[in-house]
Amino acid sequence: xxxxxxxxxxxxxxxxxxxxxxxxFIPGFMSRANLATILLHVSINGILALGSIFVIITAxxxxxxxxxxxxxxxxxxSALTSSTVLRLFGPAxxxxxxxxxxxxxGALVGLxxxxxxxxxxxxxxxxxxxxxxxxxxxxxxxxxxxxxxxxDPGDPLYARKIAALDALHAVGGGRIPVPGxxxxxxxxxxxxxxLVALAGFVLTRTRFGRHVYAVGGNEEASRLSGVxxxxxxxxxxxxxxxxxxxxxVLLVGQLRSGGPDAGMLYELNAIAAAVIxxxxxxxxxxxxxxxxxxALLIGVLNNGLDLIGVQAFWQEIAKGIIILxxxxxxxxxxxxxxxxxxxxxxxxxxxxxxx
Amino acid sequence: MPASSASATPLxxxxxxxxxxxxxxxxxxxxxxxxxxxxxALVGENGAGKSTLLKVVAGAERPDAGTLAVxxxxxxxxxxxxxLRAGITVIYQExxxxxxLSADANIFLGMEPSRHGVLDRRxxxxxxxxxxxxxxxxxxxxxxxxxxxxxxxxxVELARALARDARLIALDEPTAALxxxxxxxxxxxxxxxxxxxxxVVFVSHRLEEVRRIADDITVLRDGRCVFTGPAAAVxxxxxxxxxxxxxxxxxxxxxAASTPGPVLLEGRNLTRHRAFTNVSLVLRRGxxxxxxxxxxxGRTEVARxxxxxxxxxxxxxxxxxxxxxxxxxxxxxxxRVVYLPENRKTQGLVLGLSVRENVxxxxxxxxxxWGVVRAERERTAATQQVRAVDLRPPALEREAGxxxxxxxxxxxxxxxxxxxxxxxxxxxxxRGVDIATKTELHRVIRSxxxxxxxxxxxxxxxxxxxALADRILVMxxxxxxxxxxxxxxxxxxxxxxxxxxxxxA
Numbered sequence: 001x002x003x004x005x006x007x008x009x010x011x012x013x014x015x016x017x018x019x020x021x022x023x024x025f026i027p028g029f030m031s032r033a034n035l036a037t038i039l040l041h042v043s044i045n046g047i048l049a050l051g052s053i054f055v056i057i058t059a060x061x062x063x064x065x066x067x068x069x070x071x072x073x074x075x076x077x078s079a080l081t082s083s084t085v086l087r088l089f090g091p092a093x094x095x096x097x098x099x100x101x102x103x104x105x106g107a108l109v110g111l112x113x114x115x116x117x118x119x120x121x122x123x124x125x126x127x128x129x130x131x132x133x134x135x136x137x138x139x140x141x142x143x144x145x146x147x148x149x150x151x152d153p154g155d156p157l158y159a160r161k162i163a164a165l166d167a168l169h170a171v172g173g174g175r176i177p178v179p180g181x182x183x184x185x186x187x188x189x190x191x192x193x194x195l196v197a198l199a200g201f202v203l204t205r206t207r208f209g210r211h212v213y214a215v216g217g218n219e220e221a222s223r224l225s226g227v228x229x230x231x232x233x234x235x236x237x238x239x240x241x242x243x244x245x246x247x248x249v250l251l252v253g254q255l256r257s258g259g260p261d262a263g264m265l266y267e268l269n270a271i272a273a274a275v276i277x278x279x280x281x282x283x284x285x286x287x288x289x290x291x292x293x294x295a296l297l298i299g300v301l302n303n304g305l306d307l308i309g310v311q312a313f314w315q316e317i318a319k320g321i322i323i324l325x326x327x328x329x330x331x332x333x334x335x336x337x338x339x340x341x342x343x344x345x346x347x348x349x350x351x352x353x354x355x
Numbered sequence: 356m357p358a359s360s361a362s363a364t365p366l367x368x369x370x371x372x373x374x375x376x377x378x379x380x381x382x383x384x385x386x387x388x389x390x391x392x393x394x395x396a397l398v399g400e401n402g403a404g405k406s407t408l409l410k411v412v413a414g415a416e417r418p419d420a421g422t423l424a425v426x427x428x429x430x431x432x433x434x435x436x437x438x439l440r441a442g443i444t445v446i447y448q449e450x451x452x453x454x455x456l457s458a459d460a461n462i463f464l465g466m467e468p469s470r471h472g473v474l475d476r477r478x479x480x481x482x483x484x485x486x487x488x489x490x491x492x493x494x495x496x497x498x499x500x501x502x503x504x505x506x507x508x509x510x511v512e513l514a515r516a517l518a519r520d521a522r523l524i525a526l527d528e529p530t531a532a533l534x535x536x537x538x539x540x541x542x543x544x545x546x547x548x549x550x551x552x553x554x555v556v557f558v559s560h561r562l563e564e565v566r567r568i569a570d571d572i573t574v575l576r577d578g579r580c581v582f583t584g585p586a587a588a589v590x591x592x593x594x595x596x597x598x599x600x601x602x603x604x605x606x607x608x609x610x611a612a613s614t615p616g617p618v619l620l621e622g623r624n625l626t627r628h629r630a631f632t633n634v635s636l637v638l639r640r641g642x643x644x645x646x647x648x649x650x651x652x653g654r655t656e657v658a659r660x661x662x663x664x665x666x667x668x669x670x671x672x673x674x675x676x677x678x679x680x681x682x683x684x685x686x687x688x689x690x691r692v693v694y695l696p697e698n699r700k701t702q703g704l705v706l707g708l709s710v711r712e713n714v715x716x717x718x719x720x721x722x723x724x725w726g727v728v729r730a731e732r733e734r735t736a737a738t739q740q741v742r743a744v745d746l747r748p749p750a751l752e753r754e755a756g757x758x759x760x761x762x763x764x765x766x767x768x769x770x771x772x773x774x775x776x777x778x779x780x781x782x783x784x785x786r787g788v789d790i791a792t793k794t795e796l797h798r799v800i801r802s803x804x805x806x807x808x809x810x811x812x813x814x815x816x817x818x819x820x821x822a823l824a825d826r827i828l829v830m831x832x833x834x835x836x837x838x839x840x841x842x843x844x845x846x847x848x849x850x851x852x853x854x855x856x857x858x859x860a
């Protein structure tokens with residue numbers, strides 16, 4: 001019930017249809033290797049979308065996600081290749097620390113967003129727009145504008161730095177051997193799927209999740225029911241920030257470097273996935289499963305168009321059309337719903353607005 | 356001038372208008388006639404149907420039956436636009452100006468003088484200045500609407516009506532937010548409008564004002580027209596009788612115990628600026644206290660402060676003898692004081708969540724371990740409470756937004772029963788609910804008191820207060836104006852205490 005109509009029926013159907021059509025007409029699409037590649041490409045956006053839906057369900061928005069990917073990425077890369085860290089903890093320890101730094105930095109930025117939204121009551125759009133600019137600036141400040149990663153060949157710790165980058169690459173770019181899949185299964189995709197399960201669990205089975213829906217559905221009624229609206233908001237922005245941090249760590253691992261310009265416009269892709277997947281920007285509605293299907297739909301579309309050699313520009317246009325279609329389908333379903341109510345004479349709502 | 360037009364064809368004739376909302380008959384075959392150059396006052400208690408009638412006249416609601424005629428010609432309004440074209444303007448209590456636009460831009464909103472799509476600023480300024488001067492306004496038309504006082508904003512709305520060549524202007528509770536001199540000025544302006552041959556509908560429940568301004572009076576009660584005629588044909592006592600009526604008689608439910616229990620909550624000299632002043636009250640176990648008064652008397656504000664929703668500016672409260680100063684609803688709920696808001700849809704329920712999820716919202720912690728909700732326990736508890744309030748059908752998984760008003764109220768009630776509230780503050784608990792469900796809700800409220808809870812009921816419906824309350828506090832303009840026991844309370848006495856002027860005495 002907590003998905004828009006489009007996500008309940010339309011998007012899974014569209015996704016299935018797209019996969020079938022692509023499988024029939026595009027050679028190589030249905031190969032296991034290609035499907036694994038799609039999952040890999042979807043995973044960063046999927047993780048960001050999962051974090052974003054928490055915010056969007058509370059009727060908020062987080063525009064800083066992409067910049068946080070940049071900032072958390074350069075911080076993680078700095079930790080990973082820091083001489084001090086490497087001397088103290090070794091390459092594996094540095095990889096673990098880098099992951100913690102990345103996720104922690106993301107969560108911290110999220111907490112700042114959340115506390116301004118919750119305590120000062122500033123519109124989320126404005127707060128996170130400001131953070132989008134500020135975090136990007138901070139990322140460039142930290143790095144001086146150049147990516148952090150590959151060590152200088154003359155570096156005394158060259159070998160250890162390479163080892164550290166390789167250690168994190170095992171996560172961000174690693175593949176788990178699976179019988180029948182020569183390329184192996186991409187680790188980030190596993191992380192994403194695990195997060196879908198986790199986010200779904202938190203949203204549907206925990207007290208916090210219930211409060212997320214309640215605050216988004218009706219903030220005033222929630223407050224009057226004793227829900228700590230401020231803490232819930234703080235929590236969702238922290239989650240969005242932490243997931244951006246996690247995405248950043250995976251990206252650093254995958255690319256073996258952290259660039260200050262990484263993650264540019266990723267927030268919009270995440271929001272697009274959320275919306276296609278049935279999350280309502282008005283709050284109260286959305287699911288983890290929906291965010292996944294939304295991200296997958298975009299991923300399958302991009303991959304299919306890539307394989308048949310369609311220009312990237314056209315892919316952008318196609319994505320735009322898909323977003324519109326998803327929302328239009330939803331409006332149409334709602335109208336059908338309303339009509340069904342009226343025919344039943346049940347009058348979905350008592351509308352008792354007497355004088 | 357009234358005499359000259361009295362015999363002519365009425366400007367607006369409303370005949371047999373019926374409007375039904377699910378569960379409520381808002382207007383029941385209402386007749387209503389407005390003549391040019393006369394002020395017709397529309398009076399009645401809250402929920403009598405005044406606003407619905409205005410909306411029908413304004414084209415904002417389509418009637419289920421009945422006809423409207425302007426100048427004797429039948430009309431059908433599909434949208435407010437049609438009514439405006441017919442020269443009918445309704446000015447609602449919630450003024451509909453665009454705050455950021457200047458007064459003159461607001462006056463010409465939707466009919467801006469322009470040449471080839473380019474705004475003609477000079478014509479706008481001139482037209483606005485003319486309309487405002489005609490009303491005796493003395494502020495700069497270039498001022499943004501949000502910087503104007505309520506009275507000035509009202510003038511902008513009136514000027515807009517004049518600029519549209521309105522022939523009938525309806526004002527919904529125009530004096531509610533005005534000071535005394537502002538009200539006087541508004542009356543002068545209304546007379547000025549009448550002098551131009553405009554028919555004015557004046558909605559108010561302040562009898563004193565109605566007396567001063569109205570040429571004709573129509574009284575609505577429970578969606579029916581119970582009196583209509585010249586103001587001179589009815590005296591105040593008759594007017595009050597018409598407003599209060601006698602036909603909804605609720606069964607008076609007597610408390611189980613002959614004497615109320617110990618004091619549970621006590622408020623001393625409670626004050627919140629611009630809302631209420633020096634309110635002292637006592638709530639006892641086993642007793643239902645009715646809080647009567649007109650809309651805007653400060654009743655809701657008092658309840659909200661007791662429930663920790665809004666902060667108090669002065670005064671102190673005791674709960675079971677211990678100091679009680681809730682800073683949030685959460686804290687109040689922790690002390691088992693709960694507020695059931697007037698508007699279930701916007702404040703009482705999360706409409707997108709299921710009945711179960713709404714019922715357990717404040718108490719979810721009880722069913723959770725490590726933050727994970729144990730579904731079976733939650734379901735069992737919700738089922739129990741939903742049965743206790745007799746929700747029919749007891750569909751736990753139904754979205755709260757799809758329930759009728761009465762059932763929604765029961766869900767709100769179930770929520771607070773589960774929270775084991777001791778003090779329940781009901782704000783208009785039966786608004787928009789049909790008679791059968793009302794009676795049922797009354798029984799539930801009575802049984803709560805009988806179970807030893809302290810209950811406060813705010814209701815603008817006098818028969819309801821009289822039927823339910825063991826003791827009635829009356830508020831008027833932010834103060835407690837009197838207290839009546841169930842035995843001594845009559846509709847007339849309550850109303851006399853509730854009305855600002857001592858007219859009804």
